[in-house]
Amino acid sequence: MTQAELRLCSLLLQEHFGEIVEKVGNSLLRTGPRPLRLLVGDTGLLPDQVKKALCVLIQHNLARYEAQPRGSVEYEARSERILRILRYPRYIYAAKTLYGDPGELLVEELLLHGHLSMSRAVARVADRLTETMEDGKTVDYSEVSGTFARLADTHFIQRCPTVPESPRSAKAPAPPAPALAVAEKDMYVVPRPSLVGKGKRRQLCDKEEEGERKAKRQKREEGTSEAPPDDGIYWQVNPERFHQHFRDQALVAAVASRTDQTGGEVVRTMLRMSEVTTASGASHTQPLSSNEIFRSLPAGYNVGKQALDQYLALLADDPLEFVGKSGDSGGGTYTVSILWGELDLHKALASLATSTLEFGSRCARIFRLLLRKKHLEQKQVEDFAMIPAKEAKDMLYRMLSENLVSLQEIPKTPDHAPSRTFYLYTVNMTAAARMLLHRCYKSVANLVERRQHETRENKRLLEKSQRVEAILASMQATGAEAAQLHEVEEMITGPERQQLETLKRNVNKIDASENQVDETIFVLESFIESTMKKP
Numbered sequence: 001m002t003q004a005e006l007r008l009c010s011l012l013l014q015e016h017f018g019e020i021v022e023k024v025g026n027s028l029l030r031t032g033p034r035p036l037r038l039l040v041g042d043t044g045l046l047p048d049q050v051k052k053a054l055c056v057l058i059q060h061n062l063a064r065y066e067a068q069p070r071g072s073v074e075y076e077a078r079s080e081r082i083l084r085i086l087r088y089p090r091y092i093y094a095a096k097t098l099y100g101d102p103g104e105l106l107v108e109e110l111l112l113h114g115h116l117s118m119s120r121a122v123a124r125v126a127d128r129l130t131e132t133m134e135d136g137k138t139v140d141y142s143e144v145s146g147t148f149a150r151l152a153d154t155h156f157i158q159r160c161p162t163v164p165e166s167p168r169s170a171k172a173p174a175p176p177a178p179a180l181a182v183a184e185k186d187m188y189v190v191p192r193p194s195l196v197g198k199g200k201r202r203q204l205c206d207k208e209e210e211g212e213r214k215a216k217r218q219k220r221e222e223g224t225s226e227a228p229p230d231d232g233i234y235w236q237v238n239p240e241r242f243h244q245h246f247r248d249q250a251l252v253a254a255v256a257s258r259t260d261q262t263g264g265e266v267v268r269t270m271l272r273m274s275e276v277t278t279a280s281g282a283s284h285t286q287p288l289s290s291n292e293i294f295r296s297l298p299a300g301y302n303v304g305k306q307a308l309d310q311y312l313a314l315l316a317d318d319p320l321e322f323v324g325k326s327g328d329s330g331g332g333t334y335t336v337s338i339l340w341g342e343l344d345l346h347k348a349l350a351s352l353a354t355s356t357l358e359f360g361s362r363c364a365r366i367f368r369l370l371l372r373k374k375h376l377e378q379k380q381v382e383d384f385a386m387i388p389a390k391e392a393k394d395m396l397y398r399m400l401s402e403n404l405v406s407l408q409e410i411p412k413t414p415d416h417a418p419s420r421t422f423y424l425y426t427v428n429m430t431a432a433a434r435m436l437l438h439r440c441y442k443s444v445a446n447l448v449e450r451r452q453h454e455t456r457e458n459k460r461l462l463e464k465s466q467r468v469e470a471i472l473a474s475m476q477a478t479g480a481e482a483a484q485l486h487e488v489e490e491m492i493t494g495p496e497r498q499q500l501e502t503l504k505r506n507v508n509k510i511d512a513s514e515n516q517v518d519e520t521i522f523v524l525e526s527f528i529e530s531t532m533k534k535p
Contacts, residue, residue: 001029001079004441009082011448016085017056020045024053028063028077035072060114061236067177084239086444086518089511091242095156098245101129102147107156107237115160115234118148118191127200138200149190155241155276158187160234191230244275246522251336255322259314262303266311267322269296270336284324290331305331362387363395367427370405375424396425403435430531437524444517451510458503465500468492 009029014022027042028034036054040047054075057063062082065075088111096104105125110116116124122144129139151157161180248271256264273296274285294308303311312334315323327333365385370376376384382392399405410422455462468491475485492500 002438002441004438004445005079005083006030008441008445008448009077009079011445011452012082012085013062015448015452017053017060020049021053021056024050025057025062025077025082028075029079029082033066033074033076035068035074039075056114065177067175067179071176073177081239083441086514087239087242087522089515090246090518091237091239094242094245095151098156099147099150102144103151105129106144106148106151110157110235110237115236117234118145118230121235122148130200152188152190152235153276155188155238156245157235158238159189160236162232162234191233243522243526244278247526248275250523251322255315258318258322259311262301263311263315265298265301266293266303266308267315267336269293269298270323270334272296274336284335284337287326287333287335289329289333293334294331362391363399366392366395367399367404370425370427375408375426377422377424381425400425404432406431430528433524433527437521437528440517440521440524444514444521447510447514447517451507454503454506454510458499461496461499461503464496465492 006026006029010022010026013025017025023043023045024039027039031038031042034042036047036050039054040050043050045053054063054065057075057077058065061078063075063077065073067073091111092104092108095107099106102125105128106121109121109124122141125144126139126141129144130137133139148157159182161182163178164181248268251271252264252268255267270285270288270293273288273292278285290305290309290312293312294303294305297303297308309331312323312325312332316325316334321337324335324337325332326335362385366381366387369381369385373380373384378393378396379389381387381396382389385392387395396405400407404427405425406428408424408426409416410424411417412420412422468488471488472485475488
C-alpha cells in the first residue's frame, strides 16, 4: 500500500467516522492483521473504544476478522473498500437514474448504515419520501419494497453473510469468532414479509416511535416481544455490480461514438440481457443470438432484423473488437468484450497526458505518438512530432524521469557499447497507469484536506447559519408570519451571506473535482485489474 493510499484512507475514515475509528483503521492499515490486544497498545485507546471502532468498521464492511488456530482473533482493514467511499455519490446517483427517488434513498440508507434489514430500510425511506410530499399525501411501503426487490433482482444490493445454522454439540466449545457465510442461491432472494403501512412525517413519527419503544420495552419485560418478519436477514450494497454498470455505460458511449446512437443501443441491449448472468470478472458476456437481441430491443427503436444483422457484423469486424461472433445458430451468436485492454485505455491515457500533466501540449503530442507507434528512437520522435531536437530531447527526459515513458536498449554487439546500441522510447501502459493512479490518489487527498480547511475556517459562520435555519423551520411549522420570518433571516448579515455563498461555491467545486478524479481512478483501476487477469 502506497503512502498516498494510506493518507487518503485515513482522511476518509476521519471525515466519515471520526478520530477514534480513524486511529484504529490507520493502525490496521499500517501494520496489517492484528489481535485486539496489540491494537489497544498501538492506538493508546481504551479497550471499549477499540471494540466499538472495530464494530463500526465491520458493520460498514471496511474491516474483516479471522479466527486463528491458537484461538485468537485477528482484524484486518480492507483498504480497497475504504477507498470505495469516494464512489458512494456515484452509486447513489446511478440508483436514482435507474430506479428513481426510492432507489436513490434505499442505496443511501444502506451506505449510511453499512447494512440494514429490508423492513427497516423500507420504513426509513417511506418516511423520508413522505416528508417531501404535500400535507395529506403519504408513500406506501409496498411502493418502496417493490423498488427494493428490483434492486436485489438486478444484483445492486445483496444479502450479508450470516452465521449458518448447524447442529453443534453442547459439549463443544464455542468458536472465538463466528464464521459468516451466505449461499450463492440465496444472495439475491428477497424475503416477502407482509410490509403494510405508510410513511410518517417527522413529528408524528417521533411520537409514534416513542410509543413503540415503550411498548417494546414492556413486551421485553414480559417476554412476549415479537421479532420483525425478516429478522436476521440484512442487506448491503454490491459495489462490484455498480462498477459493472459504470463499465457498461463507458462501453456503450465508446460504441456510440465509434458508430452511431443505434449501434450504442444494440450494445446496451446486449449488456442489459446478460447483466445478471455475466460474472464481474468475466472477459465476455454470455453468447446471445441475433434473434434474441432483436426481440429485446427497445420499442422506440425502429430497427429491422436486416439492419440489426448489419450493425452486429459491423461491430464484429471493428478493430477494437467491442463485439465478437461466437457462432452461427439463431441468426448468429454474439458476445460483448468487457475486459479492459490496451486499446480501451489508449484514448484515456492520451487525454490524461493532455489534461493532467504539467508538461504542455508538445509533450502530450510525443506521448500520443509513442502510444500509436509503440517504439521510436529519439530522431524518429523529432521527425514524426515535428519538434526541434533540443526540445524533443528535453521533453523525453522529463517524461522518462516521471516514469511516463521508458527506454529500451537493443545492442548490436554483446559488449553493449553506446555507439552500437539502439535506444528506443516506449510507453509501458501498466507502469504509466500505476503512476497516474498514484497521482490521482494524491490529488483526492489534497481535495479532501482543502475542503476540511475551508469548513474549519468558517466553522462559526456555518454553526450560526444552521441555528438560523433550525429556528426558521420551527417557526414555519408553527405558522409564523412573514414579518417574523424576515426578522430571523436578518440575523445573518449581508457580508456573512456573501461569505456563505462563496464557501458553498468552493465546496461544490471541490466535490465536483473529487467525482471527476474518481472517474479517472475507476478507468485506471479497471485497466490495471484487467492486465492482472490476463493469462
